[in-house]
Structure formats: C-alpha cells, structure tokens
Amino acid sequence: MSGEGQTSEEWVPAFPGQRPPFAPGHELSTKHGARSPRKVEPLALELVARLLEQPGTEYLRAPLYASAVHAWARVEAKCARAAEYLEAMPIERQMESPKPGTAPPLEVWRRMEATALTHRGRLGLDPLSAARLGKDVAAAKVDMAKLLSDAQAAVDAREAGEGA
Incomplete structure (x- = not known):
C-alpha cells in the first residue's frame, strides 16, 4: 500500500519499521538552505529593505533597479546560508566533495561569493x-x-x- 493520497492519520506502514511520509513543508532534508526559497527569500527581502534605508542608495529605489537589487539580495542571502553551514562543518569536510563529480562546499560558497561581488559592483555597493x-x-x-x-x-x- 502506498502512502499517496492519504493523510498521516490514515497512513499504514507497508512493512515493519517503515517511517511515515514527510509532512508538507518539512525541512528534514534541508542542509544549509542556500537553495531553499523558504530560507533565502525572507533574508533577501530583509537585505533589500536594509539596503534601501541606507543613505546614498536613493538611486536604487528607482523601479529600473528593482530586479537587480533583488538578484543581489538573493545571492547575498544564499552566501549567508552557505557560510553558516560551512562554519558548523570541520575544515576537512569543507574541502571534500560530497559526491564524485560535485564541487566541495567551500568551492560552492566561493562561487556564490564571486557572484555576489559582481552584483555589488554593478549596483555601486563597494x-x-x-x-x-x-x-x-x-x-x-x-x-x-x-x-x-x-x-x-x-x-x-x-x-x-x-x-x-
């Protein structure tokens, strides 16, 4: 019996020890949240608000800049989430690829940071x-x-x- 179309109250395990299906909106598979809109968007919106409050950024309030500012904020939020994840990880693991053919977490973060640097430069934030x-x-x-x-x-x- 599959768990499709059933609520967790109706769910019956197909074999002993089977765990119940994940509830909608669960975060059990989230590692760092850098690729999770649920984790990135609220932080990005906060970064946009804080940026536009700063003196000297009045030009960024123009509608012309809205998408560029939001793109900057999203990549900054991703960098922050990835950095939090890296800080909790031993340095050896930061430099190891989690799977063959994938980049080590530190390299992924470095690429995100390079992208953020490009966005900062385009918006005049350095x-x-x-x-x-x-x-x-x-x-x-x-x-x-x-x-x-x-x-x-x-x-x-x-x-x-x-x-x-």
Whole structure:
C-alpha cells in the first residue's frame, strides 16, 4: 500500500519499521538552505529593505533597479546560508566533495561569493564601483547642464533673431 493520497492519520506502514511520509513543508532534508526559497527569500527581502534605508542608495529605489537589487539580495542571502553551514562543518569536510563529480562546499560558497561581488559592483555597493558610479552620474549631470544651457542659448538666439 502506498502512502499517496492519504493523510498521516490514515497512513499504514507497508512493512515493519517503515517511517511515515514527510509532512508538507518539512525541512528534514534541508542542509544549509542556500537553495531553499523558504530560507533565502525572507533574508533577501530583509537585505533589500536594509539596503534601501541606507543613505546614498536613493538611486536604487528607482523601479529600473528593482530586479537587480533583488538578484543581489538573493545571492547575498544564499552566501549567508552557505557560510553558516560551512562554519558548523570541520575544515576537512569543507574541502571534500560530497559526491564524485560535485564541487566541495567551500568551492560552492566561493562561487556564490564571486557572484555576489559582481552584483555589488554593478549596483555601486563597494567603494570602487560607488566612486565610478558617482563619477558617471556627475559627468551625466554636467553633460545635461551643458545640453540645457546650449538649448536655452539656441532659443534665446532664435527669439533675438525674430525680434530684430
């Protein structure tokens, strides 16, 4: 008899010692949660909220940045979950592949961290990228000011020519 379509109260073991089916929403198979939306999403949303509260991140509140900010927060949350998992693990196990053909946990975390670093840079969340972004924004403001000044001068010249 299979356990499909039965509640745990109706379930009857098919053989002695068989354990009951897992309840919906169980976390028994979760190791670190870095791949679990249930573990990652709440932390990611918290990171987004904390980031957007920080002074100097006003530009990230624009709808244009919403998906990039959320992608950054998800990878940061995954890194945090994986780091917690690694901290509880002996160093030897951190560097061993759990199965043939898979990367060691430390290498998986390192790749996540590299991805997070890329996201931080694209959003201007590290000193160098913040400086570059600030320089680009300042240059764009100067260019816009010059463009507006030139446009006003052209309007003034046209009006002066019509009045003569």
